[in-house]
Amino acid sequence: MKYVNTHEAKTQLSKLIAAVRAGEEVVICQAGKPVARLAPYQTPRKKPRLGAWKDKVILRPGWDSPETDAEIEAMFEVLKDSEDT
Numbered sequence: 001m002k003y004v005n006t007h008e009a010k011t012q013l014s015k016l017i018a019a020v021r022a023g024e025e026v027v028i029c030q031a032g033k034p035v036a037r038l039a040p041y042q043t044p045r046k047k048p049r050l051g052a053w054k055d056k057v058i059l060r061p062g063w064d065s066p067e068t069d070a071e072i073e074a075m076f077e078v079l080k081d082s083e084d085t
Contacts, residue, residue: 001025003034 002016002024009016009028016026016038026038062068 001027003027003029006030006035009038 002019004012004016004026006028009026020026020038020040023040027034028036028038
């Protein structure tokens with residue numbers, strides 16, 4: 001981590017940006033106290049939209065029946081048995 005004062009940050013901004021691109025973190029200080037951090041920009045993650053899957057996922061009648069549960073359990077038992085051997 002590199003610490004620079006505000007005057008140095010103003011005069012050498014291009015070099016500081018190059019350092020950040022190279023993976024270094026730069027802290028800008030004023031009167032010896034940290035006031036800002038120069039770090040790589042990260043694109044903000046999009047928030048999930050509620051209801052985005054509406055009418056795209058259709059749960060058919062019987063999707064939660066005991067037979068379906070038994071079938072899924074049997075699939076996992078087969079996988080568990082193959083991992084044990």
